[in-house]
Amino acid sequence: MMTIQAAKFTPEVLLSAPRRSPGVPNSTGELVLYTVSTYSFDTHSKTAQIRVLNIKEGTSHLVSEDSAASEPIWISEKEVAYVKGLDNGASALVAQHVLDANETNTIHRFAGSISSVKAKPLSADKVAFCCAALTTPDGQLYNPSAEPKSHTSAKIYDSLFVRHWDSWNTENKNSLWYGQLQKVDGKWTLGNSALTNLLAGTRLNSPVPPFGGAGDFDISSTGIVFVAKDPDLNHARHTKTDLYFVPLSSFLDKPTVPQIVKTGRLLGYSSSPAFSNDGKQVAFLRMKSQQYEADKTRLLLIPDVTDLSNVQEFYETDDDKGGWDLKPDWIVWSHDNKELYVAAEKHARVVLWKLPSSPLEAKSLPAPIHEDGSVAEAKVLGDSSSLLITTRSRVESSNYSILDPATRSVTVVSSTTKQGRAFSLTRSQCQEIWYEGSKGYKVHALVTLPSTFDPSKKYPLAFLVHGGPQGAWGDDWSTRWNPAIFAEQGYVVVSPNPTGSTGYGQDHTDAIQNNWGGDPYVDLVKCFEYIEKEMSYIDTDRAVALGASYGGYMMNWIQGHDLGRKFKALVCHDGVFSTLSQWSTEELFFPEHDFGGTLWDNREGYEKWDPAKYTGNWATPQLVIHNELDYRLPISEGLAMFNVLQARGVPSKFVMFPDEHHWVLKPENSLVWHREVLDWINKYSGISEQE
Template identity: 60%
Template sequence: MTVRANKFTPEVLLSAPRRSAATPNPAGTLALFTVSTYSFQSHSKTSEIRVLDIKTGQSQLLSSDLNATEPTWLLEKNLVLWLTGGEKGKTNLVLADAENLAQRPETIATFDGQVSNLKVIRLDSDTIALAVTGLASPSGELYNSENTKKPQSTGKVYSSLFVRHWDAYVSECTNSIWYTTLRKSQGIQGMKVEPLINALKGHSVALESPVPTFGGRGDFDISKNGLVFVAKDPKLNPANYTKTDLYYIPLKTFRESQAPSPQIVKTGNLKGYSNSPVFSPDAKSVVFTRMRSIQYESDKPRLLIVPDITDLTNVQEFFETEDGEGGWDLRPESITFSQDGSELYVTAEENGRGKLFKLPASPRYATNLPQALVNNGTVTDAKVLPDGKLFISSNSLVDNSVYSVLDPKEPSSSSIISSNSKSGKTFGLSQDQVDEFWYTGAGDYKVHAWVVKPSNFDKSKKYPLAYLIHGGPQGAWNEAWSTRWNPAVFAEQGYVVVTPNPTGSTGYGMALQNGIKNQWGGRPYLDLVKGFEYIESNLPFVDTSRAVALGASYGGYMVNWIQGHPLGRKFKALVTHDGVFSTLNQYASDELFFPHHDFGGTIWENREGYEKWDPAKYVQNWATPHLIIHNELDYRLPISEGLAPFNVLQMKGIDSRFLTFPDENHWVLKPENSLVWHNEVLGWINKYSGIAKEQEELRTGATEMKL
């Protein structure tokens, strides 16, 4: 970004360049990243692959192909591979030279279908192994919708779950991992790519990886010793169980026409969700995470290691305790090995931040809890440089992309290489707007909340409150950037934004997170009441008489719950995005393990538990003006969960408005739709908080001064 915004508006948020995490080359001199922008003037998107000079922080254009994705170093000088959409549903594999930008990129292979999640690894001086993921047809071939005969009927028949998942009806095709090799000949024109081979085809057990719907690069890894991946247990109903297992397929050449049968990695009493398998630099070990519960998607992941991939019976847990709870009370996510394989760098939430931690790569030596290397913002990726330093991609509440270099031996030595918004300045934002506080919740525990103030904040003035309630419910407001719920957008309208992390929130220990079970409208609601009371008593610059409350998903549920309870009368207006209207309707959802866990069983086993926290039970108390937003493609919470509360509001004569997008799912992702979403939401709350009147008075006054 080169132009500073006069004011951080929804248009600025949505049109600002969005950078991916950056990946350094083997020499540690350059880094690849993608950046996309959207123009509301031309109503069009641009997408680029760029090469960053790590020393200077300057970047150069490598490709402006709108369909180019996933640039990957070829581990050979500075050659780069990427994928791009081809004709008739195919995918092209493109090769370019980052040291010779004048040389035109060349397509070196075309795959007959859509593939993604490109990974490469060197096998020998002339051969590189490559892996991608893509849909497989029932016969195990790469699926291409352009080659498929269209049926005469649109009917779909199912005899097992899922019927539909997230935003699509489930088809006969399944995700699969494909491998092949690139063999070097001469120069950029000399790469020979062998045909793709389906690693999961032809086995006695049918497995699917990456795991739908959000599985991707983190679900598998490759090395010179083969392939590891996670897949759902095929014996269990995927709608009712979260269990995924880790499998290993030994591959010697990556040209095997039939992959050996996947070997399962057994982990004793840990039988829940597995994720993030990563090979060590010498390809001998694999580190991954696994949960204990087979029906809880937000259970605590444990760090595990297979020290010797040829001996899958030896699996060791980091910070193991006799009671099975584990000694580290955080939730490890992504994992990176140090250059020599002796240490691990792991991301995890803690107290509203996405931190990066360091620990020994052996449970035997990991006797102390991990040490935090990065304590502020949210780390999205960490890569090891040749000198042992870390190249880190991160963001914050005021900056949407930061690249920095950190010496793990001296964490305070971190230096910023590139900031997409110059630490927020190009957005008109600064870290000075961000604050936080802790308060006593409904029980003997503390609750954390972020505060974001307007950029022109004056402590002598009073600002209306925007009370934002996060979804999940096992989620959190972190010191992180968002293009969907960005606190700074609300703050720049003239609000003091408070984002509390009540019972159910992640990153504050498992006791607080798990406290929401059978308590959806209980402890979290009381925590929010306590938070509101704290604001009234301790933040003199907040005008709680002009407060508004907003939430999505579980946050939308909570806004509906608040509407029927005393806290609802504290707000001038409410906004519910894709929320739960009635907990008795949870069986219209897709992932049934979710209500089964949070409501303590099936609806026939514990109907009282569902009824106890049902917002629809209290509609007689609804009185506050309320905007309802619900999307047609949200199969997690079907459209009826939005239409029903709007019908109630209209029938009761309460000021209300309904917004829907027929082409959006649980989120609003398309820029033009997102702009409408922001304008509707801000227009609604500004009307009832009085900000719209203030803005009009300012416009009128400015016009009169000009005259």
């Protein structure tokens, strides 16, 4: 298996190190399927592999190293299927024995590109199959090479939602396609030699863009459940997605009309549907508000898919707030269908919880069964009660472990970074603090120390402000904002989770509404004051601050206020220059919620927290990074920041990536990003002078 050993954790090491997917065990729980990729800055090329890990032997076996192969899934105990990209936008589904590369056959070729594949064994030689694909208005797989050549580049719209995330919307939409894989004469084939469009003629689209995937639907022997936006509401101003069920007696049959699952007062996002193992029940999540993307998710159950009118809520309360003050994110059924394992964020960690699978039996709140780092995924191991969990932390990019839910005991199976040692990182670098915030209650912050930390010495401060704003810094791995990268430059990194952050109860999250520069800013001021008073090994006279998205907004807000004079330099990535320009974004429900209405109905609410109002105070050197394809916060925001800084004579630099969106993902671009950011803060903190 691909390995790495680095004497120092640098951006080059971070970006070229193996990136491993969550592990998926086979039906017996003996083999774990996963993908791993690397990038070489020497050859400027990427490698990609599909592999299986033998749990008992601890050995890894190569299945495929075809760079066009992706999204492997189990279709039998020792056979997988994966998607292979072909020329001209086409794709193929390929079957292969994981231990014998000679046992390979192309199941079917498709005119378009399929993705988000799922499979469910029906018998020894039959498998239910479902995938997503971009689909034309007439219900066919979309293939860009088949489009007639246009002699104009004009895009013309007469309704809202003209673009989303990083692309302009077109008439082609996501749809789900299903079929049956069957083994004939030792070869896997596609029944009827075709997939069926589940959503043809329904006006429904699934998965939900821009981030929807296999988590937006599930399949069983009884049919398919999926989530889709309400076709009668404008998607730019409403978050509402409904859950639908299509019963299927056979995956070779044509579909019936999708049946909507009604949930009464809960009208927001529906997400993460999961069939019980026998296909008779469905657990899923739903929010209440249809204009708030960070509302609390409620855990729901359909006890019998033949009766969609009976939907039960876990921990329902009379005040309608729900008895569990955390936000479940995804759901896994136990092997006997008696329990649910649910991931939910708490105090900067994604914790795995256990509860009875029936709301009628869930009298007590869920019990945490894994709280170390962040759980990315959990899968039942065969027919046992054990789980294979994939976890990450600030020093660990991918760890596979076997978890016993009853005893909470954990056995490590495989660690990509050897618990950080491959990067010369250790858990001793990871600390945390609690300090008194703006409203008198405790606010949490993560602290990441250099690997060579000496408490008798002083280190400059790297102060990180997260985006969202309804988000949080977590004890998790990142290839974009990795605190250890800054720590290894010689900083003590403090990452606060102020008002608006998730994982500390819904009230803490909701309190940022109409309050962007209020309590969150005071929380950051108080964090800085705590550092000055209590953390003697931090040199706050050499402090720098960095943030992206809402964190970028806060860099500009800090610039205009007293805290801005505490920092030697600031870094703003894809941030907000003016709240008055928030209606240039694509998901308008976001500013409508966070600023208390439309721009014309509540202009005062937008103006109150506008960083541009305080540009006369801007004086701290600032690096501005903004990307051309960022349609969430258009590039004019970054240009306005830079123009103000330059006009005021403030040392500043502007970095733009024309082929990146809200995030910088391409390895070569990301390396430039890291170098520019580190060069900027190292110059002003004085670290460059020490090198």
